[in-house]
Amino acid sequence: MPLVEISNLGVAFSGVPVLHGINLKIEKGEAVGLVGESGCGKSVTWLAALGLLPGKAAVSGSVRLGEEELVGAPREKLEQVRGGRIAMIFQDPSSSLNPVLRAGRQIAEAVELHQGLAGAAARAEAIRLMDLVGIPGAARRFDNYPHEFSGGQNQRLMIAMALAGKPDLLVADEPTTALDATIQAQILDLLISLRQETGMAIVFISHDLGAVSQICERVCVMYAGRIVEQCSTEMLFRAPRHPYTRGLFDAIPRLDAGRERSIPIPGTVPQAGRMPAGCAFAPRCGYATDVCHNQVPALSGTEGRATACFNALDEMRSATASGTTKQKVEFA
Amino acid sequence: MLRFFLIRAFRAFMTIVLVVTFAFVVLRMSGDPALIIMGPEAPPEAIVAFRKAWGLDQPIWIQYLSYFTAIMGGDLGISMRDGQSAISLVLDRIPATLQLTVPALILKLAIGIPAGVYAALHRDSAADRGVMAGAVVGFTMPSFVFGLILVLVFSVTWGVLPSGGQDTWMHAILPIATMSIGGAGILARFSRSAMIEILGQPYMRTASAKGLPWRRVIWEHAFPNAAIPIVTITGFMVGTLIAGAVVVESLFSWPGIGRLLVVSVANRDLAVVQCILLMVAATMVISNFVVDILYGYLDPRLRNNQARH
Amino acid sequence: MTAANLIEAAGLVKTYVSRKGLFGTATHVRAVDGVTLSVAPSTTLGIVGESGSGKSTTGRLLLGLEAPTEGEVKFDGKPMPAIKTNAWRDLRSRMQLVFQDPLAALDRRVPIGTQVSEPLDIHAVGTEKERQDRVETLLTAVGLRRDQAGRYPHELSGGQRQRVVIARAIATNPDLLVCDEPVSALDVSIQAQVINLLRDLQEARGIAMAFISHDLKVVRNISDRVAVMYLGRIVEEAPSADIFRRPLHPYTRALVSSVPVPGTALKDRIILQGEPPNPAARPSGCAFHPRCSMATERCKAEVPAFVTVEAGRKAACHLVPAASTET
Numbered sequence: 001m002p003l004v005e006i007s008n009l010g011v012a013f014s015g016v017p018v019l020h021g022i023n024l025k026i027e028k029g030e031a032v033g034l035v036g037e038s039g040c041g042k043s044v045t046w047l048a049a050l051g052l053l054p055g056k057a058a059v060s061g062s063v064r065l066g067e068e069e070l071v072g073a074p075r076e077k078l079e080q081v082r083g084g085r086i087a088m089i090f091q092d093p094s095s096s097l098n099p100v101l102r103a104g105r106q107i108a109e110a111v112e113l114h115q116g117l118a119g120a121a122a123r124a125e126a127i128r129l130m131d132l133v134g135i136p137g138a139a140r141r142f143d144n145y146p147h148e149f150s151g152g153q154n155q156r157l158m159i160a161m162a163l164a165g166k167p168d169l170l171v172a173d174e175p176t177t178a179l180d181a182t183i184q185a186q187i188l189d190l191l192i193s194l195r196q197e198t199g200m201a202i203v204f205i206s207h208d209l210g211a212v213s214q215i216c217e218r219v220c221v222m223y224a225g226r227i228v229e230q231c232s233t234e235m236l237f238r239a240p241r242h243p244y245t246r247g248l249f250d251a252i253p254r255l256d257a258g259r260e261r262s263i264p265i266p267g268t269v270p271q272a273g274r275m276p277a278g279c280a281f282a283p284r285c286g287y288a289t290d291v292c293h294n295q296v297p298a299l300s301g302t303e304g305r306a307t308a309c310f311n312a313l314d315e316m317r318s319a320t321a322s323g324t325t326k327q328k329v330e331f332a
Numbered sequence: 333m334l335r336f337f338l339i340r341a342f343r344a345f346m347t348i349v350l351v352v353t354f355a356f357v358v359l360r361m362s363g364d365p366a367l368i369i370m371g372p373e374a375p376p377e378a379i380v381a382f383r384k385a386w387g388l389d390q391p392i393w394i395q396y397l398s399y400f401t402a403i404m405g406g407d408l409g410i411s412m413r414d415g416q417s418a419i420s421l422v423l424d425r426i427p428a429t430l431q432l433t434v435p436a437l438i439l440k441l442a443i444g445i446p447a448g449v450y451a452a453l454h455r456d457s458a459a460d461r462g463v464m465a466g467a468v469v470g471f472t473m474p475s476f477v478f479g480l481i482l483v484l485v486f487s488v489t490w491g492v493l494p495s496g497g498q499d500t501w502m503h504a505i506l507p508i509a510t511m512s513i514g515g516a517g518i519l520a521r522f523s524r525s526a527m528i529e530i531l532g533q534p535y536m537r538t539a540s541a542k543g544l545p546w547r548r549v550i551w552e553h554a555f556p557n558a559a560i561p562i563v564t565i566t567g568f569m570v571g572t573l574i575a576g577a578v579v580v581e582s583l584f585s586w587p588g589i590g591r592l593l594v595v596s597v598a599n600r601d602l603a604v605v606q607c608i609l610l611m612v613a614a615t616m617v618i619s620n621f622v623v624d625i626l627y628g629y630l631d632p633r634l635r636n637n638q639a640r641h
Numbered sequence: 642m643t644a645a646n647l648i649e650a651a652g653l654v655k656t657y658v659s660r661k662g663l664f665g666t667a668t669h670v671r672a673v674d675g676v677t678l679s680v681a682p683s684t685t686l687g688i689v690g691e692s693g694s695g696k697s698t699t700g701r702l703l704l705g706l707e708a709p710t711e712g713e714v715k716f717d718g719k720p721m722p723a724i725k726t727n728a729w730r731d732l733r734s735r736m737q738l739v740f741q742d743p744l745a746a747l748d749r750r751v752p753i754g755t756q757v758s759e760p761l762d763i764h765a766v767g768t769e770k771e772r773q774d775r776v777e778t779l780l781t782a783v784g785l786r787r788d789q790a791g792r793y794p795h796e797l798s799g800g801q802r803q804r805v806v807i808a809r810a811i812a813t814n815p816d817l818l819v820c821d822e823p824v825s826a827l828d829v830s831i832q833a834q835v836i837n838l839l840r841d842l843q844e845a846r847g848i849a850m851a852f853i854s855h856d857l858k859v860v861r862n863i864s865d866r867v868a869v870m871y872l873g874r875i876v877e878e879a880p881s882a883d884i885f886r887r888p889l890h891p892y893t894r895a896l897v898s899s900v901p902v903p904g905t906a907l908k909d910r911i912i913l914q915g916e917p918p919n920p921a922a923r924p925s926g927c928a929f930h931p932r933c934s935m936a937t938e939r940c941k942a943e944v945p946a947f948v949t950v951e952a953g954r955k956a957a958c959h960l961v962p963a964a965s966t967e968t
Contacts, residue, residue: 037828037829052541079546083542083543087542090537092534098553099557101552110542113542114543153916162542184899185898185912185913207829210900210902211901250833252858253861255902256886257862259865259882262833266834268798268800268801
């Protein structure tokens with residue numbers, strides 16, 4: 001049985017649908033990437049699963065955590081799942097910690113909730129977690145406030161808080177986007193080693209294909225509230241089949257390439273509520289045919305490789321990808 | 333810290349100088365105390381004598397200087413009207429005023445903050461709209477209008493509460509109610525918008541995401557943040573504890589500072605007016621100071637650089 | 642440097658005074674600490690660095706928006722006039738800034754056409770009709786439609802807003818464009834559109850560009866030369882093609898290594914320990930030594946000079962030997 005099984009999950013804000021039926025399975029201990037641009041629904045999927053969306057959001061479909069159904073579950077039940085079985089960390093670590101509460105206290109709070117410890121024991125456990133995620137002088141810094149830590153350290157604190165409940169799944173929502181390059185690498189490294197040590201599954205939400213490839217075995221590419229491509233990371237980078245994925249690869253310049261022009265995806269992401277008929281990517285797609293403008297392609301294929309496209313690129317067409325030609329960075 | 337206090341003290345001093353000067357200018361430009369206090373029928377010699385006795389025959393800037401130096405020396409002067417020391421006249425009236433303003437302040441906080449927080453948590457519900465409509469009525473309606481409505485209902489029509497005087501605790505009910513409504517409305521609005529802003533912050537999502545029960549998310553994570561702007565407006569209300577009762581005291585014939593001020597202004601009784609204004613300025617300065625200290629307590633981000641302000 | 646450079650900065654230092662502690666002991670923070678660089682027309686200098694590296698301050702110094710504490714900026718061979726003087730104002734039309742957040746750069750209450758026309762109005766360029774035509778030409782040049790001139794910023798997408806900002810920046814035909822993280826707030830599929838736009842404009846108009854970003858991939862793509870900054874100083878400068886393929890300074894190597902390359906496992910990468918230090922507490926010697934795995938005693942004690950290490954390449958590191966041609 002998968003750890004989490006999301007079936008036909010839909011979300012609408014004040015009647016405007018933003019998530020159109022997501023199907024996604026997360027197995028125990030695996031790392032899955034959710035890739036897409038802002039507004040594609042990659043964060044909303046997990047906020048909806050945990051009941052963290054504001055009241056005006058209407059959630060439909062099903063999210064099963066083992067035997068438990070989370071959609072429409074009572075608040076008390078969700079509160080036990082949150083932080084306990086599924087923990088979540090967010091993009092902007094500095095504003096994700098409460099500015100008026102001591103950092104250590106905020107971690108100890110999670111320890112108290114999920115480990116049943118209190119007082120000095122909770123404090124000791126919080127300090128252990130701070131130490132585990134690489135906060136130097138954890139005991140000394142327990143009483144500091146979030147603004148007294150750097151952005152990278154704040155993300156480490158968030159991770160420590162997430163670990164407090166010994167979760168089965170950590171949902172990391174753009175955890176490195178707001179951080180400096182060298183700090184991004186540190187946080188990725190930390191997540192990888194924590195996964196090895198704890199065996200928890202990770203859902204890594206990011207717009208950065210490179211970062212996703214470091215952590216995840218499997219990737220789902222999302223566009224305008226739907227999963228458009230789903231396969232192993234290695235396959236995605238070798239031969240992306242959805243024209244949008246292909247476009248993303250072409251649009252992102254490569255460090256090991258030259259000064260040549262990158263090929264942008266024309267147009268912009270459609271706004272929720274102003275979705276084109278048919279495939280949401282069709283207006284920006286160079287491969288679109290009539291059917292694309294009239295009919296929504298379903299995600300089809302095997303468990304290992306699925307694409308939602310009427311004109312999915314075959315190996316030949318997609319292999320022209322710059323993704324296959326790589327120059328090695330040499331160090332003097 | 334020393335720097336912080338010195339800057340504060342200097343600002344407080346300048347505020348008081350401005351208040352003193354302003355009162356002097358306005359009162360002296362707008363009428364002759366000799367004529368008003370002695371009455372229109374007084375013989376001219378008496379008026380001249382009155383002027384001489386109070387120094388009103390001196391050039392205006394000399395009057396100002398001597399007045400100013402006296403105040404700085406701690407001498408708040410004597411009432412022109414009955415010759416009593418101004419400070420004792422004012423101090424006599426303070427308890428009566430506080431009898432109204434302190435319960436009113438407590439009422440404002442007790443109604444305004446919970447109403448605002450409730451409205452924020454149930455945003456766009458009927459309760460929210462009700463609270464906000466009530467708040468708008470509360471702080472836009474002038475207190476004399478509201479006071480008159482209360483008198484009309486409770487004293488005239490139903491005859492259950494007295495309409496004026498200070499004899500029993502029953503007499504305080506209508507003035508306190510009148511005074512509270514505006515402040516409660518302002519606090520409700522402030523608390524609501526402060527809470528709504530905080531509820532939208534990313535750290536609120538973090539608090540929920542770690543599995544904290546909803547009630548604790550609100551009271552332990554949101555409220556301490558929302559308290560920061562609420563303290564500002566509460567501090568301002570504390571600052572008006574003495575001055576805030578002018579209209580209501582007149583309306584309900586309550587013998588407090590407010591009434592004394594009205595009478596003294598009418599008489600151009602400079603010493604008493606000045607004394608009241610100083611008292612008012614002092615409470616405002618002190619409450620501002622307390623608010624600043626509280627900020628540092630509530631918001632750790634301000635502690636490190638408070639000296640810069 | 643050759644005389645052909647449009648802008649030359651020599652020994653730029655910018656010190657900010659910051660008060661810490663309750664008794665207000667003033668500490669001087671050197672946000673920029675001796676930066677020398679130049680940009681020739683039709684070329685792009687990429688400036689990369691982490692937060693606190695002083696890259697944005699450097700950009701503002703280049704534009705003369707702030708006066709350097711020490712050092713000098715020469716624009717078109719002449720020293721930058723003092724801020725707020727008439728000569729300085731006249732220069733504004735020749736150099737423009739594009740920064741990260743287009744929504745903050747635009748006035749929400751004014752239609753975009755009016756905002757693009759603003760610099761033309763300020764510098765009184767042409768007649769009103771001519772200006773109106775020019776606005777339409779500019780909007781078309783940045784890939785917007787003429788009829789969008791009446792739109793308000795909130796009616797546009799993030800990428801379109803950044804186009805408006807760029808249209809306004811090039812309205813006066815500037816010779817120098819300083820772009821401070823111009824695409825960082827944009828979606829990846831849009832970034833390439835804006836980058837290509839900047840590149841086309843540069844080719845068509847011969848603009849000299851300083852492109853400040855933390856995104857190495859974007860900098861690699863648009864720059865001719867790249868300067869890497871660390872704690873207020875340039876630690877390495879080289880042609881874009883060389884610096885990312887063969888970084889010399891240990892910090893540049895770590896930066897290059899920190900960019901995830903698909904197919905490369907993280908464990909093969911250099912992961913720097915620690916955080917970028919606070920400019921107020923600059924480490925002794927080479928500021929990078931506490932995070933450098935190769936640091937020696939010399940690095941702790943002695944500030945490395947920024948010297949030519951190969952033809953067209955400069956670095957400030959004791960471990961990278963100076964070129965023998967260096968005089």
